[in-house]
Amino acid sequence: MHCHLLRRTIPLLGLLLVCHCVSRSWAVDLVRLTPANYDRFAPEGKEVDAIYGDWVLRNDRIVAVIAAPVAGRNANMTVRGVGGMLIDMTTWDAPSDQLSCFYPAGGRYLFTDASQGAVVRDGGSPLALDGDHLGASEIRVSVTGNAINQDGTTATVTYTLRNGQDWIDYEVTIHNPAESPVELPIEDMLRCDGxxxxxxxxxxxxxxxxxxxYFGQCYGIQNFAGPIAKLGGRNMQLRPRENPLRKVTAAQPLQWQGVIACSQGLxxxxxxxxxxxxxxGPRQLVVLNISDILGPVDHAVVELWQDGRSLGTVQSNDAGRVALRLLPDRYRVQVRSHGVADAEFSVDVGDRSIERTLELPEPSRVAVEITxxxxxxxxxxxxFIGIDGTTSPDFGPDSAISAIxxxxxxxHGQFTQRIDPGTYRVIASHGPEYDAATMTIEVAAGQQASVRARLPRVVDTSGWVSADFHSHSSPSGDNVSHQTGRVLNLLAEHIEFAPCTEHNRIDTYVDNLQELGATQLMATCSGMELTGNPLPINHQNAFPLKMHLHHQDGGGPQTDADPVKQIERLALWD
Structure with a gap:
C-alpha cells in the first residue's frame, strides 16, 4: 500500500562526475567480434544476439551490434534475415539490451554480401568492411542488399555514430536500375518482443x-520524412503518416534518414x-542510487516530473541504479517500492554529471528460510496470497528471474523480500515429491516478519530421476522469459535433469546454474528443439548436442520441409 509522501531535497553540492571504466583507443570504435574479444566488446542484456563475425559500433555512451551481412544470419527462430541490421543496442550507463532488431528499409531486403559493405572514417575514402578494429571520431558503416520480392531494387543502409551521441543516425537509399518505376514505401521496421x-x-x-x-530499456526512433505511424503487430512497421508511398526510378532513387536512440527509460x-x-542542451548524466537498510532497492519505480509534467517512469536495475541523461533543470522525483510509503525528492541538474543516493525508509519485509x-x-x-483485505503482491512480470x-x-531456500504491510497466506513448495507448507503471517509497517518451513520428502522415487525434456526461454524467440529464471523454476520444482532445448539453436544451462551457485542441484546437457514446418510433426527435441558458443544457432542444424530429412539431420548431427 502506498500512502502519504515523504519529502526530501537533494542540493546541488559536491557534484560527482561519473566516469565509464571502458578501455578505449578512439572516440568511436568498430570492432568485429571474435573468440578473443567477445567478452570485452559484446553488450549486456537479456536480448543480446551478437555472435562471432558481427560488428560492434560503440562510443562513450552507447554500444550497438550490426549483424554480419551474410546469408542465414538470424537472431532467433522468429527474428530472421537480420544480416546488416541493428540487433543489439544499449547504454554504457545502465546496460540492458532488449532490442530484437531494427530493420531500416522495413525488412524488405536481405543483406547477405559482406563485399558490398563499406566503412568511412572521419569523412575519408570508403574502406572495405573487413579487418577487426577501426577507430575514429566518426564512423559510417554501409551495407547493400537485394529485395526479397525480387523486384530488382537494391537498398543501401548506412549507420553513423559520432563521439558524444547516445543515438545512431541511419540513412536508406533505394535504387531501381530498371526503366519501369517501382512504387515503394518509406518504411522501417522494429522488433521489440514481449x-x-x-x-x-x-x-x-x-x-x-x-x-x-522492468528490464530497463527504452528506444526512440525519428524518421525525418515526417510524423510516424505504426502499422502491424509484432513486426512494427514505422512509416510517415502522410504520403509514405513513392515511385522509384533509375533517375530518382528513394532516400530517407532517421535516428534511433536508447536510454534506461522513457x-x-x-x-x-x-x-x-x-x-x-547538453543533457547531463544523472545517476540515482535507490537504497534502504537492506541495501540497493531493485525495481523501484522512479517517476520524474518537470514543471508539473510527468516525464514517465523508469525502474531501478538489480543494483538499485537509475542512469538517465537530462536537461539542466530542477526535477521532482517520486519513488515507489514494495514495503514503504511513496517518497519524494528534488534533484537539481546543472552543467555537469551528478550521482546521488536516494535513501528510502525502513521497509516492511519478510525473511524466508526453507529446508x-x-x-x-x-x-x-x-x-504470498493477500487475505483479510490485503492485496496480493505483484513483484514482477512472468519473464523475470526470481520475484514473479x-x-x-x-x-538456496533463503531470501528477504520487501512486501507491503498486511496479512498473507504463504505457501512454500518444492515439487510434488515434497510436502508443501502453508501458514499465515502478519507484516507490520517498517518491520520484518519471518517464514520458516520444513518440507520433508514424502514420495520415495528411488531409482527414478525427475526430468523436463522441453523448456524454452528468451533465446528461443517465441517468448521473452529470462533463461536464468527458467532454470530457477526448474530447481524450485525439484527437476533433477533438464537438457536445454531452445528453439532452433543449441544452447546450455551450465552458465545459468553457475550464476545461481546450483551446479550440484540439477544435471543438464546442451541440446535444442528443431522447429520447422509442417507443424506439429516437424518439431523435435534432441540432446546431447555439441554447442558452438557464439556461432549461428549455436552450431545447430537447419530445418527442412521434409520431416524425415529433418529428423535424420538432427539424429546424425555432431
Missing part, C-alpha cells in the same frame, strides 16, 4: 518510442527528443 513493451509517440508524433520498464528518451526539437526434512536448505517456490507475480523462487 508484452512488457509499451509503445507510443512523442513530440507531435515525430518520435516513436518502445519502452520495457524520461531519458523524452529529454533526448525535447533536446533535438528545441536545440537545447528439507533434515534441515538442509533447498530450492523452493514461495507464494506473487511468488519468489529461491535456489
Amino acid at each position: 508484452n512488457l513493451f509499451r509503445t507510443g509517440t512523442l513530440e507531435d508524433n515525430q518520435v516513436f518510442f518502445a519502452e520495457d520498464r 524520461p531519458g528518451i523524452r529529454q533526448w527528443a525535447t533536446s533535438r526539437r528545441t536545440q537545447t 528439507d526434512g533434515d534441515g538442509r536448505p533447498i530450492p523452493a517456490k514461495v507464494q 507475480k506473487n511468488a519468489v523462487y529461491t535456489a
Whole structure:
C-alpha cells in the first residue's frame, strides 16, 4: 500500500562526475567480434544476439551490434534475415539490451554480401568492411542488399555514430536500375518482443518510442520524412503518416534518414527528443542510487516530473541504479517500492554529471528460510496470497528471474523480500515429491516478519530421476522469459535433469546454474528443439548436442520441409 509522501531535497553540492571504466583507443570504435574479444566488446542484456563475425559500433555512451551481412544470419527462430541490421543496442550507463532488431528499409531486403559493405572514417575514402578494429571520431558503416520480392531494387543502409551521441543516425537509399518505376514505401521496421513493451509517440508524433520498464530499456526512433505511424503487430512497421508511398526510378532513387536512440527509460528518451526539437542542451548524466537498510532497492519505480509534467517512469536495475541523461533543470522525483510509503525528492541538474543516493525508509519485509526434512536448505517456490483485505503482491512480470507475480523462487531456500504491510497466506513448495507448507503471517509497517518451513520428502522415487525434456526461454524467440529464471523454476520444482532445448539453436544451462551457485542441484546437457514446418510433426527435441558458443544457432542444424530429412539431420548431427 502506498500512502502519504515523504519529502526530501537533494542540493546541488559536491557534484560527482561519473566516469565509464571502458578501455578505449578512439572516440568511436568498430570492432568485429571474435573468440578473443567477445567478452570485452559484446553488450549486456537479456536480448543480446551478437555472435562471432558481427560488428560492434560503440562510443562513450552507447554500444550497438550490426549483424554480419551474410546469408542465414538470424537472431532467433522468429527474428530472421537480420544480416546488416541493428540487433543489439544499449547504454554504457545502465546496460540492458532488449532490442530484437531494427530493420531500416522495413525488412524488405536481405543483406547477405559482406563485399558490398563499406566503412568511412572521419569523412575519408570508403574502406572495405573487413579487418577487426577501426577507430575514429566518426564512423559510417554501409551495407547493400537485394529485395526479397525480387523486384530488382537494391537498398543501401548506412549507420553513423559520432563521439558524444547516445543515438545512431541511419540513412536508406533505394535504387531501381530498371526503366519501369517501382512504387515503394518509406518504411522501417522494429522488433521489440514481449508484452512488457509499451509503445507510443512523442513530440507531435515525430518520435516513436518502445519502452520495457522492468528490464530497463527504452528506444526512440525519428524518421525525418515526417510524423510516424505504426502499422502491424509484432513486426512494427514505422512509416510517415502522410504520403509514405513513392515511385522509384533509375533517375530518382528513394532516400530517407532517421535516428534511433536508447536510454534506461522513457524520461531519458523524452529529454533526448525535447533536446533535438528545441536545440537545447547538453543533457547531463544523472545517476540515482535507490537504497534502504537492506541495501540497493531493485525495481523501484522512479517517476520524474518537470514543471508539473510527468516525464514517465523508469525502474531501478538489480543494483538499485537509475542512469538517465537530462536537461539542466530542477526535477521532482517520486519513488515507489514494495514495503514503504511513496517518497519524494528534488534533484537539481546543472552543467555537469551528478550521482546521488536516494535513501528510502525502513521497509516492511519478510525473511524466508526453507529446508528439507533434515534441515538442509533447498530450492523452493514461495507464494504470498493477500487475505483479510490485503492485496496480493505483484513483484514482477512472468519473464523475470526470481520475484514473479506473487511468488519468489529461491535456489538456496533463503531470501528477504520487501512486501507491503498486511496479512498473507504463504505457501512454500518444492515439487510434488515434497510436502508443501502453508501458514499465515502478519507484516507490520517498517518491520520484518519471518517464514520458516520444513518440507520433508514424502514420495520415495528411488531409482527414478525427475526430468523436463522441453523448456524454452528468451533465446528461443517465441517468448521473452529470462533463461536464468527458467532454470530457477526448474530447481524450485525439484527437476533433477533438464537438457536445454531452445528453439532452433543449441544452447546450455551450465552458465545459468553457475550464476545461481546450483551446479550440484540439477544435471543438464546442451541440446535444442528443431522447429520447422509442417507443424506439429516437424518439431523435435534432441540432446546431447555439441554447442558452438557464439556461432549461428549455436552450431545447430537447419530445418527442412521434409520431416524425415529433418529428423535424420538432427539424429546424425555432431
